[in-house]
Amino acid sequence: MQESNYYFYLWRHRIVTDSDQIVNRTCLGITSNPDNRTQGYEGHVGHVVKFARLWTGPKRLIQELETKIKSDFYDYLFVGTRGFRYEWITEEVEFESITKWVEWEVENTFIGITEKVIL
């Protein structure tokens, strides 16, 4: 059975909080169609969205990479008003630390995944 490719993305977003603080948070997620996903975000935020980093690979590996990053960064996921943890890593973790974590996992654990250059 031929598996369709999936994508794992990181998106950096600068947010003005309700208390007027400006913070940089990292959004993560998986999709079968990165273009549609960026359009979805654009509809929410009202400006052009470009993912910071994008990786592709078999659906299972991409799903497991997402599971692992959410598990390892669990304490740093943004928690909303009803206690739900969203796929946003808070400003406590620098973007570079997150990308290094992904790079290591792709190199050592999920070697069927490759990075896709974003044009």
Added chain:
Amino acid sequence: MTRTIDRGANPFAPIAKQRNQALTTPINGVYERLDDRVATMMSDPSQAELVNNAITSLRERLNGETYAQEHFGYLALVEAGDIDINIDIQRDLLAGHISKDIITLFDPRILQPVNVTYIKETGRYSAWDGQQSSATLKLLLLAGLVDPSVKIQCKVVDDDLVVPGSDLVGEAYGCSGFRLLNTSREAIDPFWMHRSRVSGVRNYGSTLKEDKQAEEIQQIFEKNHMFPAKASDAKGQQAKPGMVTYISGCNNIAGHDTEQDTFDITKHDLDRTLRWHDTYFSNEKGVDGGFILTFGRLYAEAREQGIEITQDTEDDLYRLFQYKYGTPAGFHRDCKDRLKAFQIKNKLKTSWSDSCLTPILVMDYLRWADSENHSLPEVNHMTTYAGI
């Protein structure tokens, strides 16, 4: 080109060692006062809330009354001939249960008192719980293994006793009690059984086969830098590297409680399974249960078919995981998804069966690997899942 994979030492080994040391040798000793035990539980707000809600409900039911000593009945030694079994309340006598679970392991200190209602009109005792135990004692009396003067320990409640908060009197409370006693016990997580068995050997010199084999399984955990834990310890994001909660699966793979000659062979299947995990996935949070079954059955099949799974093949299996599943838990989830898709495609009822795990691994390996020199065994159910 070398095929060897060197993952280095397990950085989580010291944590597993600490957890294993604490398993049967608590830091503060084995005794804790009842007062302190209760106080500790009630110091946790969520647990205290549960208990306090239940107490409030009971208080309402008691409607201002309280229980006195007499409401709990009394303990008595009763002649076997004075006991009747209320067969309207109790289930059948179970010869298999009496033979295997009670007589084989019989120890008079462990025999539970029988719950009886004293019928004042007839002067006889009606047993509503403890039928298997009292029947066992009768059988041992008949066999001459118990002195004829021995009486049966009973918890007795007179048939006219009325207690606060209940309108059940006489046999009616026994009828209700039969159901309560047989359904209200929380199932014991296999972790506690394992710990008890290991403790039996390490702390109390037990020579029981089931205890000694569990202690050997514990040694296998320790050797592979793992530690047993309750299933609830791994809930949410709490699983830790080396944590094994699928104790029943480990027992199954190791052949726990089989004849010692058999166990001495099958325990190596568990050892090899856990060693593979320790070698390649020591940083995984928890040891996945599906993985334990998959590899345990793989090593068992290989052993039974005289096929050696070499170091090279084990390295290849690791590469397969890297390319296809990512992690042992990823492999387990992949099998679940694929079985469901397979069942839908073939118009079958969708239901999970762990029988598919090892066949899927072997089929994936054979498709993926340069398997000319590294064979895996043909495993059960491979034809069932062909094309999955």
